[in-house]
Amino acid sequence: MSGKNNINMSVKIEKLKLKNPVMTASGTFGYGEEYADYVDLNKLGAVVVKGLSLKPRAGNPPPRIMETTGGMLNAVGLQNIGVEAFIAEKLPFLRKFDTKIIANIYGESYDEYKKIARKLDAAKGVHALEINISCPNVQKGGLSFGADPKTAAAVTRKVKDATDLPVIVKLTPNVTDITAIAIAVEKAGADAISLINTITGMSVDIFTRKPHLKNITGGLSGPAIKPVALRMVWQVLQKVSIPVIGIGGIMNAEDALEFLILGAKAVQIGTANFINPQATMDVIAGIEKFMQMSNVANINKIIGTFKP
Amino acid sequence: MAKNIYIGEIFKNEEIAQDCFLMSVALHSTFAEPQPGQFVMLRISGISEPFLARPFSIYSFQRETDFCRIDLLYQVVGKGTQILAGLIKGSQVEILGPLGNGFEISQSARNLVLIAGGMGAAPLSFLAEYLDNKVCSGSSKIYFYLGARNSETLIGMDKINNLTCTAVICTDDGSLGEKGLVTQILAQDLKKYAPDQTMIYACGPKPMLKELAKILQGTKFKCQVSLEERMACGVGACLGCAVEVKGKKGMAAYKRVCADGPVFYIDEIAWKKI
Ligand SMILES: Cc1cc2nc3c(=O)[nH]c(=O)nc-3n(C[C@H](O)[C@H](O)[C@H](O)COP(=O)(O)OP(=O)(O)OC[C@H]3O[C@@H](n4cnc5c(N)ncnc54)[C@H](O)[C@@H]3O)c2cc1C
Ligand SMILES: Cc1cc2nc3c(=O)[nH]c(=O)nc-3n(C[C@H](O)[C@H](O)[C@H](O)COP(=O)(O)O)c2cc1C
């Protein structure tokens, strides 16, 4: 609920109630504190934190990022402080805010996924888990879980068994048929699906003949990927009945509305935060304005109104 | 919630040396006072290519009656700086900052030794000015080693000329000042300074800083360096601007240039990997 003019922006993703459909995308908003001076975190639908692994990870050697036309490549390599340090050092700060905290998790084995999920389940202040089965940057794990319906389903089941929290499975676009994965994780008990993660890409320095990224390949994000993300969200929506969260290249309210109109219950804002730390606030305000303009008081009257 | 994105208006954008521009931007007076070594993320309003902001060190800061003025020195090296160089008076830019940790100001060192190569002159002449105004008394002195490829690309002199400091100018081709790399000239002078009474500040291209690390290795000199790395967010959220630091037991460890730096003590950095 955003108060003004009786506009109701709240959405429900199974058990998870959000005051509005706008979240931050994992890896683009740190642990929340990095942007807390710029954004009133209380106003966000949810904060999705940087992907957490069981043990801290150093990440990839630099250069890790490169701007490309309409987007950027990153090969951060899932650098993070580890789930225990997150609970001890970052969660107490996040708990102070009236928003939902979603922990994005990443493992290299089923057992790791399970252990991370247990630890977060026991910690106070986490409202949902988002399983990253899709990060293209790490040689082991990541890609293989998300690229095969069987392993994607198995990870989902392991995490579901380890927690009572709602489980969102985040899909990779780097597959031949994303709907097959979506169907498999729904069957395995996923409460929701989020998509898309970054699209694997690369870029070459013509003078040195070297790749711009030390890792050679990286994940493409930003405005360039929005049409692909919309297409995949649309395809998945036709095959599953659990809620879908749209991600990919959302820079403003119009972009977010495209996903919502298709049927996504919520959206995540990633790369846009880098060029405008207040992007999430602008998107929320823009959606509200659009609702006023179109005389719609409840956001759910916009979601899924696509007319193909 | 306190910080904001500032819309700045360009009121000066001039080529002061070959491919090097001085840009003055007027900002709302609530812009926080920057410390030497801090930087801003700058974007040209209303363009989508390039779309990420670019980091630039603060060269000068001035509070006027109803606004503040920030000066940047930049070199044209690629797409973003090329477009920046074409901007006319009145154009708008988006500015985030001041960001990062500036230089730690030594109140006790008697010798304040500054070494700048190329665009490194921007943060270091701001630092020199600050030290000259706020720190230096009879007991401490500034020594400024300023290097450039040649006389045409040398920048920072206008500021240095107004300071009480010993300036040593060097150019790679000898067209101005001493001939040689700034690090070579410094290495010759190093014995003049007592390590425990000296603080060294440096900024410049990576090979220069790497060479400096080699020169200082095994000495007791304390040295702070300002590093550069490609950035996306500038505030510590994306982990894109990693620099390798010496980790435990030979394990790789990275710090964020934007939020943990850009100023680091030189012995913290894993120079072998750079
Ligand atoms: C903390 C900090 C302070 C800086 N201060 C200054 C300054 O005062 N004056 C100045 O001229 N430059 C400064 N730089 C470097 C400046 O940010 C880059 O030159 C600029 O981003 C290049 O943008 P571009 O679009 O023109 O180049 P691009 O087309 O993006 O790249 C051109 C070349 O510049 C290199 N480059 C790109 N971004 C950076 C970067 N962030 N750091 C180093 N090299 C880069 C690329 O690898 C490439 O070789 C600073 C960088 C940092 C991190
Ligand atoms: C620098 C960076 C780091 C990211 N880290 C993660 C991560 O740790 N876990 C994850 O699931 N997705 C990660 N992502 C993917 C984003 O959450 C998002 O899915 C993707 O960037 C597409 O959205 P965008 O175009 O709005 O950025 C990262 C993206 C970027 C740009």
Ligand code: FES
């Ligand atoms: S530029 Fe994003 S963490 Fe430094």
